[in-house]
Amino acid sequence: MNNIDLKKARAVTGAEAVANAMRQIEPHVVAAYPITPQTPIVEYFAKFVSDGVVRTEMIPVESEHSAMSAVVGAAATGARAMTATSANGLALMHEVVYIAASSRLPIVMPVVNRALSGPINIHCDHSDAMAERDSGWVQFYAESNQEAYDLTILSLKLAEDESVRLPVMVSLDGFILSHGVEPVEFLPDEVVKEFIGEPKMIYPLLDTEHPVTYGPLDLYDYYFEHKRQQVEAMENAKKVFPKVAEEFYKVSGRKYDFVEPYKLDDAEYVMVALGSTNSTIKYVVDWMREEGFKVGALKVWMFRPFPKAQIQKYLNGRKGVVVLDRSASFGAEAPLYEAVKSALYNVAIRPQMGSYVYGLGGRDILPEHIRKAFEDALSGNLIADEQRYLGLRE
Amino acid sequence: MPVNLFGLAKTFENRAEDIGLVQGHRLCPGCAAPIVVKFSLMVARKLGYEPVVGLATGCLEVSTTIYPYTAWTVPYIHNAFENSAATMSGVETAARALKKFGVLPKDKKYAFFVFAGDGGTYDIGLQSLSGMIERGHKVIYILYDNEGYMNTGNQRSGSTPTGSNTTTAPVGKVIPGKVQLKKNIVEIVAGHEYVYAATVSISDPNDFFSKIEKSLNFDGPSFIAAFSPCVRFWRIPDGAANSISKLAVETKYWPLYEVENGVYRVTRKPRQFKPLIEFLKPQGRFKPLLSRPDADEIVQRLQEYVDRRWERLLTLEEATKGKPIR
Amino acid sequence: MLKSWKEIPIGGVVDEPGKSREYKTGTWRVLRPVLHLDKCVHCMFCWLYCPDMAIVIDSSGQKPKMIGFNYNYCKGCGLCADVCPTNAIEMRPETEFAEE
Numbered sequence: 144m145n146n147i148d149l150k151k152a153r154a155v156t157g158a159e160a161v162a163n164a165m166r167q168i169e170p171h172v173v174a175a176y177p178i179t180p181q182t183p184i185v186e187y188f189a190k191f192v193s194d195g196v197v198r199t200e201m202i203p204v205e206s207e208h209s210a211m212s213a214v215v216g217a218a219a220t221g222a223r224a225m226t227a228t229s230a231n232g233l234a235l236m237h238e239v240v241y242i243a244a245s246s247r248l249p250i251v252m253p254v255v256n257r258a259l260s261g262p263i264n265i266h267c268d269h270s271d272a273m274a275e276r277d278s279g280w281v282q283f284y285a286e287s288n289q290e291a292y293d294l295t296i297l298s299l300k301l302a303e304d305e306s307v308r309l310p311v312m313v314s315l316d317g318f319i320l321s322h323g324v325e326p327v328e329f330l331p332d333e334v335v336k337e338f339i340g341e342p343k344m345i346y347p348l349l350d351t352e353h354p355v356t357y358g359p360l361d362l363y364d365y366y367f368e369h370k371r372q373q374v375e376a377m378e379n380a381k382k383v384f385p386k387v388a389e390e391f392y393k394v395s396g397r398k399y400d401f402v403e404p405y406k407l408d409d410a411e412y413v414m415v416a417l418g419s420t421n422s423t424i425k426y427v428v429d430w431m432r433e434e435g436f437k438v439g440a441l442k443v444w445m446f447r448p449f450p451k452a453q454i455q456k457y458l459n460g461r462k463g464v465v466v467l468d469r470s471a472s473f474g475a476e477a478p479l480y481e482a483v484k485s486a487l488y489n490v491a492i493r494p495q496m497g498s499y500v501y502g503l504g505g506r507d508i509l510p511e512h513i514r515k516a517f518e519d520a521l522s523g524n525l526i527a528d529e530q531r532y533l534g535l536r537e
Numbered sequence: 538m539p540v541n542l543f544g545l546a547k548t549f550e551n552r553a554e555d556i557g558l559v560q561g562h563r564l565c566p567g568c569a570a571p572i573v574v575k576f577s578l579m580v581a582r583k584l585g586y587e588p589v590v591g592l593a594t595g596c597l598e599v600s601t602t603i604y605p606y607t608a609w610t611v612p613y614i615h616n617a618f619e620n621s622a623a624t625m626s627g628v629e630t631a632a633r634a635l636k637k638f639g640v641l642p643k644d645k646k647y648a649f650f651v652f653a654g655d656g657g658t659y660d661i662g663l664q665s666l667s668g669m670i671e672r673g674h675k676v677i678y679i680l681y682d683n684e685g686y687m688n689t690g691n692q693r694s695g696s697t698p699t700g701s702n703t704t705t706a707p708v709g710k711v712i713p714g715k716v717q718l719k720k721n722i723v724e725i726v727a728g729h730e731y732v733y734a735a736t737v738s739i740s741d742p743n744d745f746f747s748k749i750e751k752s753l754n755f756d757g758p759s760f761i762a763a764f765s766p767c768v769r770f771w772r773i774p775d776g777a778a779n780s781i782s783k784l785a786v787e788t789k790y791w792p793l794y795e796v797e798n799g800v801y802r803v804t805r806k807p808r809q810f811k812p813l814i815e816f817l818k819p820q821g822r823f824k825p826l827l828s829r830p831d832a833d834e835i836v837q838r839l840q841e842y843v844d845r846r847w848e849r850l851l852t853l854e855e856a857t858k859g860k861p862i863r
Numbered sequence: 864m865l866k867s868w869k870e871i872p873i874g875g876v877v878d879e880p881g882k883s884r885e886y887k888t889g890t891w892r893v894l895r896p897v898l899h900l901d902k903c904v905h906c907m908f909c910w911l912y913c914p915d916m917a918i919v920i921d922s923s924g925q926k927p928k929m930i931g932f933n934y935n936y937c938k939g940c941g942l943c944a945d946v947c948p949t950n951a952i953e954m955r956p957e958t959e960f961a962e963e
């Protein structure tokens with residue numbers, strides 16, 4: 144995690160941090176519908192609009208399905224358009240989430256992760272964003288409020304890159320980040336404006352001199368070709384992201400990458416995870432290192448496109464790799480584990496691997512749980528085909 | 538000056554590209570949907586607007602935009618089935634925002650249209666439509682009402698009339714086809730208070746044109762319900778779209794009226810009406826119903842229904858005269 | 864010739880307005896409208912209603928004049944004949960014109 148200069152930072156919730164990133168981006172259009180725990184983002188932003196702090200036109204839609212639909216319409220005009228949501232809201236959007244990516248519209252959407260119903264639950268897990276992992280959106284997961292803020296700004300530039308033109312989800316853990324207060328260093332407004340620049344409009348719908356048709360009936364003659372283009376755009380996102388991260392580093396002093404290694408140099412046992420749990424993992428790594436265990440962590444910032452090469456680079460030759468998932472994939476391996484395991488299929492020296500599902504529906508993950516998983520690895524007790532659970536009553 | 542036929546012919550002559558929808562689309566021969574589009578866009582163009590259209594999934598959408606082809610020469614967006622109103626809410630809002638930010642010239646005169654079928658309007662898209670109207674987006678939502686899910690092969694919708702034969706409510710040995718009444722979509726829309734809502738029929742072009750003109754001038758959302766015969770599944774001759782529309786109006790099946798800010802106005806009051814059976818009989822979709830032993834009784838009930846609805850309409854006109862909601 | 868994925872616009876966008884004209888719907892026609900000019904009063908009803916914009920007119924004079932049909936696109940629906948107030952349009956089987 145990047146160091147924060149506490150003198151320059153303000154203590155804010157993740158929701159406030161993200162809302163401020165949106166204020167600085169000042170999209171032309173925001174369409175959103177409230178859902179816990181995303182609600183404060185919309186509320187902060189609505190206040191910016193009614194106080195005239197931003198010129199953004201806000202559409203208080205009657206559902207998330209309409210939020211994404213309106214954002215697609217707005218983005219097709221070349222306007223910058225954003226929304227934010229959680230869980231059931233994201234699930235309701237699903238049909239249009241897929242259309243947004245297929246239409247190659249550079250929409251940025253903070254997703255405040257919350258467990259999908261049912262039964263209904265308002266707390267954090269990643270089942271909402273994971274259900275959209277094959278929708279064609281770039282996906283980032285933030286560990287902290289600072290990261291949620293930074294990634295929202297950085298994503299816009301990545302999304303709008305001419306070789307990418309894909310929508311981006313920035314995941315931040317519900318309540319843990321959205322409602323948790325942390326110090327956040329904000330960039331000056333002009334710096335953000337300068338960093339994102341003016342939007343590059345490609346096929347703007349409102350250009351009546353060059354009328355275009357969006358959303359045709361695309362059958363067996365060309366649908367496949369359009370999907371191939373999306374595959375390529377994801378590859379391009381991998382190429383462009385380091386450049387965007389470098390530019391962001393220049394203006395902020397904060398570094399972003401596909402993944403973030405933590406005490407990996409000599410680590411024999413590595414834990415891989417998404418989002419805020421990485422802070423707890425780092426704490427446990429420090430604790431166990433004090434006792435002499437060679438453990439480390441690998442945080443995955445970008446989950447889609449999946450940074451296979453970086454995963455291979457950091458995990459090849461380790462003794463054990465433990466993957467933590469905050470969502471299950473019923474009838475198959477948990478999403479992050481499946482991706483990591485598959486990436487390690489063709490490394491020179493495959494580590495032992497273990498899959499741990501934790502934190503569903505907001506269940507607390509404690510340092511002891513993480514330590515337990517590390518200890519399984521240390522004792523050679525990892526079984527690649529077995530899914531284990533942390534914090535579950537057996 | 539009101540839009541008239543010769544004026545339109547002089548303006549557009551053989552240049553369909555100036556209208557917005559051109560040749561080569563693959564709607565069935567004689568389908569009324571492109572006529573609805575043509576009437577609407579010609580008026581907008583003639584009055585100096587730049588139309589931008591949004592479509593809901595359905596016959597009109599699939600048949601006009603088979604990739605890599607498009608029959609549209611105006612900006613066009615199709616998103617999904619149920620969200621054309623929300624999509625155009627986004628487009629309309631973006632236009633306002635882009636003007637505010639100085640990206641688009643302030644005086645650019647766009648006319649935002651939705652064209653959606655009855656399935657995309659009465660049923661799956663009703664929420665999206667309601668939201669668009671309630672929020673006051675300046676969009677003209679045109680329903681082309683062919684009274685069924687035609688693109689998917691004639692399934693029942695909330696707009697399908699009682700007794701019509703569809704694949705999901707077929708006339709059977711026990712059940713006489715669709716037993717429910719057609720929803721009154723204009724009333725639903727008019728209940729949004731600040732809206733201009735009207736019915737139109739291609740059989741009355743001048744009434745159609747003047748209602749499009751009113752919509753363009755109305756400072757808020759408009760909703761136009763256009764009667765749109767489906768020659769294919771109504772089982773009528775290919776050339777019958779206009780004549781059956783005429784009968785719909787003349788039998789009180791499709792009254793021509795408008796509701797502006799709560800004020801009702803019946804725009805056409807035929808001196809004499811024809812019996813409803815004259816509208817039902819030429820259409821193959823009612824044939825299974827009409828060959829049932831209880832046909833007369835059912836038709837009689839439907840006749841009473843359209844009579845009562847007409848009386849109600851006149852009463853509403855009387856009651857709301859000079860009493861706009863705002 | 865169908866194009867490769869590298870040769871087409873992204874996002875399924877069609878950037879050639881009115882490209883549908885490359886597809887000639889006239890091949891669908893079973894009945895052909897034929898104009899009897901002597902009966903035509905140039906009321907423009909056929910022009911107004913044709914769902915396929917296949918009525919050809921001349922608007923260079925004071926009043927627009929009906930000239931004929933664009934058989935590349937006319938689907939032969941017969942709506943023009945139906946709306947014609949003077950029966951100036953006759954629908955004839957396409958087979959009669961097979962030689963052309």
Ligand SMILES: Cc1ncc(C[n+]2csc(CCOP(=O)(O)OP(=O)(O)O)c2C)c(N)n1
Binds near residue numbers: 593618655683688
């Ligand atoms: C969410 C969703 N459900 C179902 C469909 C399948 N579908 C496509 S068009 C259609 C019917 C369209 O009916 P209508 O809106 O009346 O238009 P029409 O084809 O009759 O002109 C249906 C059921 C779909 N595309 N999307």
Ligand code: SF4
Binds near residue numbers: 563568569687688
């Ligand atoms: S099925 Fe009906 S509505 Fe659809 S194109 Fe054919 S005639 Fe028109």
Ligand code: SF4
Binds near residue numbers: 898
């Ligand atoms: S409708 Fe008949 S009379 Fe009128 S212009 Fe056409 S052919 Fe002539």
Ligand code: SF4
Binds near residue numbers: 941
């Ligand atoms: S037959 Fe139909 S398509 Fe052909 S010109 Fe007449 S109205 Fe148009």
Ligand SMILES: [Mg+2]
Binds near residue numbers: 683
């Ligand atoms: Mg329909």
